[in-house]
Amino acid sequence: MPELPEVETMRRGIAAIAGSSIVGVERLRCQRRPILIEPRALSRRLTGRRIAAVERLGKRVVLRLEEGERLIFEPRMTGLVLVADPPTREHLRLRLDLSGGPIPHVWYWDRRGLGSVRLLTESQFMERLGNGHLGPDALTISCNKLRERLERSRRPIKVALLDQRAVAGIGNLYASEILHLAGVHPAKRCDLLTALQWQGIHAQMQAVLQLAIRYEGSTLSDGTYRNALNQSGGFQNHHRVYDRAGDSCLTCSRGRITRVVQAQRATFFCPACQTKRPRS
DNA sequence: CATATGTCCTGAGAGC
DNA sequence: TGCTCTCAGGACATAT
Numbered sequence: 001m002p003e004l005p006e007v008e009t010m011r012r013g014i015a016a017i018a019g020s021s022i023v024g025v026e027r028l029r030c031q032r033r034p035i036l037i038e039p040r041a042l043s044r045r046l047t048g049r050r051i052a053a054v055e056r057l058g059k060r061v062v063l064r065l066e067e068g069e070r071l072i073f074e075p076r077m078t079g080l081v082l083v084a085d086p087p088t089r090e091h092l093r094l095r096l097d098l099s100g101g102p103i104p105h106v107w108y109w110d111r112r113g114l115g116s117v118r119l120l121t122e123s124q125f126m127e128r129l130g131n132g133h134l135g136p137d138a139l140t141i142s143c144n145k146l147r148e149r150l151e152r153s154r155r156p157i158k159v160a161l162l163d164q165r166a167v168a169g170i171g172n173l174y175a176s177e178i179l180h181l182a183g184v185h186p187a188k189r190c191d192l193l194t195a196l197q198w199q200g201i202h203a204q205m206q207a208v209l210q211l212a213i214r215y216e217g218s219t220l221s222d223g224t225y226r227n228a229l230n231q232s233g234g235f236q237n238h239h240r241v242y243d244r245a246g247d248s249c250l251t252c253s254r255g256r257i258t259r260v261v262q263a264q265r266a267t268f269f270c271p272a273c274q275t276k277r278p279r280s
Numbered sequence: 281c282a283t284a285t286g287t288c289c290t291g292a293g294a295g296c
Numbered sequence: 297t298g299c300t301c302t303c304a305g306g307a308c309a310t311a312t
Contacts, residue, residue: 001305059306076306077289091290112289114306155283164307172305222292222304263284265305 002075003059004138004169005212005235006225010073010081011056013228017063017103021050024097045119046071046096058134058168068122072129073108077224079115082107084230093117111224138169139209143202150190157193157201158186159263170205173218173242176268178205180241180251185276186260186267211235218242241268249273 002010025043046065053064061081063071073081086092086109094108094117108117120128136145149166150157160166161175170178179186182200184193193201212218217233219225220243225233240250245259245268255272 003306074307077304078291079306110289111291112304114289116307153282159283162306220304264286266303 001077001171001173001220002079002217002225003171003174004056004209005174005215006217006233007059007061007075007169008056008139008213009216009227009233010075011054011061014061014081014083014103014106015054017051017098017101017106018054019051020098020101020103021048022046022096023048023099024095026095026097028092028095042119045069050100051098056137057129058137058164059171060129068125070120070122070125072116072118072120072125074116074118075110076112076115078112079108079110080224080226080230081228082109082226082230083228087224087226087230133165135163135165135167138167138205141167141202143199146202146205147195147198151193151198153190155190156187156262157184157190158267160190161201161205162263162265169209172265172267173220173239174205174208174212176242177208177240180269180274181208183274185274186262186269188276211238241270244268 025046027039027042049065051063052066055062055064061073065071073079083103083106086107091109091111092107093110096106098104098106135149146167150160153160158175158179161170161178162172176186178201181204182197184197184201212235215233215235215238216227217225218235218239219232220236227233241257244257247257249255249257249270249272252270252273255270257268258271260267
């Protein structure tokens with residue numbers, strides 16, 4: 001489930017294609033949803049174009065082309081952006097052939113096909129992802145900004161952290177990890193959190209995301225997520241609560257990790273050290 | 281306006 | 297062993 005650390009790892013894995021030119025495009029398998037324009041137009045619009053920059057926008061990898069056009073990879077659950085051979089031939093979706101740089105090909109692979117690759121003009125980009133569509137990036141948002149954007153919400157903090165319009169990049173896995181390290185109960189309403197709790201959430205958010213980037217993300221037991229070289233991430237070995245239901249708490253050793261469902265998503269937490277009240 | 285729910289998708293794993 | 301069923305959750309559309 002690529003979230004900010006996994007998508008940032010993908011971005012870094014293909015960052016060296018900045019400055020290269022696209023010399024070929026092949027759509028490898030029918031994608032009903034992912035690519036919004038017909039293959040011939042995709043090839044015509046991409047061939048010969050130079051990649052100006054490789055960026056990350058929340059959980060998307062963005063190739064910025066000249067004249068404001070952007071090719072946007074949105075992996076959702078099982079999408080991968082690769083420079084090495086993909087895990088299987090079967091789920092390859094798109095291949096870009098490049099010249100003028102160190103990387104000859106970039107692939108988009110997606111087993112479940114919930115993800116997408118979209119080519120957007122400047123105006124399409126602004127309409128879909130511009131001002132107001134995404135909050136500030138979770139890696140760089142200030143504590144005051146985070147608090148300002150969420151403190152009037154009555155939603156549980158775990159649910160609110162997944163709202164990409166509030167803050168961009170956090171997904172289901174890291175939301176549980178962040179709140180555990182901050183010692184905050186996932187069901188605590190945003191509007192009832194103290195200043196100290198906001199500081200803890202903000203600090204742990206950035207600490208967890210930075211550490212997870214250093215480990216190149218989390219490859220869960222299904223083994224789907226890989227970096228651009230088709231290698232596993234390492235942060236799954238450092239999860240303190242995610243997918244550890246029934247195990248004892250690594251932080252306080254008193255509680256057992258509990259799984260609950262919030263907004264149709266699994267939440268993991270320790271009932272002993274994540275209290276609804278502020279820690280003294 | 282804020283919040284909640286349904287939808288898409290495939291393959292791993294559970295249970296019989 | 298082999299079948300059927302459930303579940304995983306990102307973003308968006310639609311409903312309340």
